[in-house]
Amino acid sequence: MENASPRLWTYTPSNSPVALPKEPLFFNSSELLTLRFPDNTPQEILSGKNLQEYCSSFVSEKGTVDELLSLHESPPMAQRRPFLLLGELANPYRLQDIGVGPMPILTVRITDLCRTYADALDNREVVPGVHHITLARTEGWWEKSHVGMATVEQMKHMVAWLDQGRKGTWKPVRPAEGGLYFETQQINPPSPEEIQWDGHREVVDSSPPEVTGPQIDLKTVMVPVHTNYGCYDNRGRFARCAHISQRDFHDNMFRRGSSKKWNDILDIC
Numbered sequence: 001m002e003n004a005s006p007r008l009w010t011y012t013p014s015n016s017p018v019a020l021p022k023e024p025l026f027f028n029s030s031e032l033l034t035l036r037f038p039d040n041t042p043q044e045i046l047s048g049k050n051l052q053e054y055c056s057s058f059v060s061e062k063g064t065v066d067e068l069l070s071l072h073e074s075p076p077m078a079q080r081r082p083f084l085l086l087g088e089l090a091n092p093y094r095l096q097d098i099g100v101g102p103m104p105i106l107t108v109r110i111t112d113l114c115r116t117y118a119d120a121l122d123n124r125e126v127v128p129g130v131h132h133i134t135l136a137r138t139e140g141w142w143e144k145s146h147v148g149m150a151t152v153e154q155m156k157h158m159v160a161w162l163d164q165g166r167k168g169t170w171k172p173v174r175p176a177e178g179g180l181y182f183e184t185q186q187i188n189p190p191s192p193e194e195i196q197w198d199g200h201r202e203v204v205d206s207s208p209p210e211v212t213g214p215q216i217d218l219k220t221v222m223v224p225v226h227t228n229y230g231c232y233d234n235r236g237r238f239a240r241c242a243h244i245s246q247r248d249f250h251d252n253m254f255r256r257g258s259s260k261k262w263n264d265i266l267d268i269c
Helices: 048-056 065-071 092-098 152-163 246-252
Strands: 025-027 032-034 081-085 103-117 133-150 170-173 179-182 195-197 202-204 223-226 231-234 258-260
Touching (some): 025 092, 048 065, 081 103, 103 231, 133 223, 152 170, 152 223
Parallel strands (some): 133 202
Antiparallel strands (some): 025 103, 081 133, 103 133, 170 223, 195 202, 231 258
16 A cells, blocks of 8 residues: 555445555555564563654655654654554544544554444444444454554544544543554454353453564553443444444344443453
8 A cells, every 4th residue: 555545545444345454554644655563573561652662663665654754744753642543543534534644553453352333323424324443351352453653632633533523422541451462464353153152251262373563551552432332232242343344233233232331341540
């Protein structure tokens, strides 16, 4: 996707096979630049300045992340913090629509946490609409997601867009459980058959792929969660995005079940 326009990302996650990046990207309003992982792999858990320095060393054909931010007259990495992008906010086309400004989007792996559908519908622009993604615990789970290194103003802007004018529907929080790692490879999440269900909780009973990047201190990462209704409750189980496409979820599950309250599915700091 080197040098492509965000407008080439023309579809929402409901029907697009490339709605979310498969590799690290530098997003800005005129182009998308593929980023390469740094050669060094720190052994310590990254947070604060160490995390900023590592993210600064991602490089494109036009220079490092900090050089790209300077080129686009955008705040440097030293003024940016990690923001977990679970769904539509990792879609370059959507970021272009909401005018978030230049931002690195980096590929990560979440562990013991899953991406699941919020029990609400955003019917702006598209029919039937977009089901945004929220975060929930699942012991033993792993899957890929994205981290945006964002300024505080960019974070506020993205949460405000999710809120649709109803302040407090989405809330930025810091998870107090789970793990987060940079991920350099394409990995498959556990299959539905690997999830054990005892009628009360779901646990993955298989070994994850080897970790390929340094760990990020998840307690220092902000993530927007849906606090109005929480996530969709599929007869006590989660409707995981990794297993159920957005279109299938809307046509076959949405409003045929109940909801789980957000503070019952995720502990926060």
